[in-house]
Amino acid sequence: MxxxxxxxxxxxxxxxxxxxxSRSESAELVxxxxxEIVESVVKSGTVKISSFGTFAVREKxxxxxxxxxxxxxxxxxxxxxxxxxxxxxxxDRINAAAGRAK
Amino acid sequence: xxxxxxVKRLAAANPHLFQRDIERIVSxxxxxxxxxxxxxxxxxxxxxxxxxVRTRxxxxxxxxxxxxxxAVPAKLAPYFKTGKELRERLNGA
Numbered sequence: 001m002x003x004x005x006x007x008x009x010x011x012x013x014x015x016x017x018x019x020x021x022s023r024s025e026s027a028e029l030v031x032x033x034x035x036e037i038v039e040s041v042v043k044s045g046t047v048k049i050s051s052f053g054t055f056a057v058r059e060k061x062x063x064x065x066x067x068x069x070x071x072x073x074x075x076x077x078x079x080x081x082x083x084x085x086x087x088x089x090x091x092d093r094i095n096a097a098a099g100r101a102k
Numbered sequence: 103x104x105x106x107x108x109v110k111r112l113a114a115a116n117p118h119l120f121q122r123d124i125e126r127i128v129s130x131x132x133x134x135x136x137x138x139x140x141x142x143x144x145x146x147x148x149x150x151x152x153x154x155v156r157t158r159x160x161x162x163x164x165x166x167x168x169x170x171x172x173a174v175p176a177k178l179a180p181y182f183k184t185g186k187e188l189r190e191r192l193n194g195a
Contacts, residue, residue, distance in 0.1 A: 006138040006145040011131050018130045029127050034150045036111050040103040042191050047103045052132045080192040084182030094178045097140035
């Protein structure tokens with residue numbers, strides 16, 4: 001059941017099957033969709049996809065980290081990280097599917 | 103940005119396509135990712151990130167209003183790990 005990996009190629013194939021563009025244009029559009037999300041997240045911070053989830057940027061302050069191998073202290077500078085919050089719809093879908101599989 | 107903003111931006115970049123086709127493309131992509139996660143498959147999109155499903159153990163929670171203990175069952179939670187390229191772009195690399 002688990003263990004498989006879906007990549008851009010499968011997404012492009014699904015778009016090809018669903019919409020009827022050529023395979024290469026389908027692949028190109030998958031890239032465009034992902035790129036638009038990246039650009040938007042980098043510029044304005046939040047991308048909200050209904051019934052899927054929200055991508056948001058969180059600012060992390062600087063802190064002191066430690067190299068786990070040497071124990072040496074290393075400063076971690078302030079940085080931005082992307083967080084994904086799955087929508088309740090998506091969480092429910094995943095758990096409902098797991099319930100059915102049992 | 104919302105899904106409809108995303109559709110509008112893509113429509114502007116692809117004047118040869120109908121907006122309803124763009125809507126189907128965007129919906130198909132997110133539907134495929136959701137369906138993969140339902141199967142507990144991983145979705146790996148280079149330069150963007152990877153979606154996976156993680157297990158949350160059952161635990162004893164507490165109703166914050168009444169303070170009463172409640173059993174929270176084990177559940178699955180979707181998880182997203184930002185890809186290296188995107189992580190670097192966020193920090194101006």
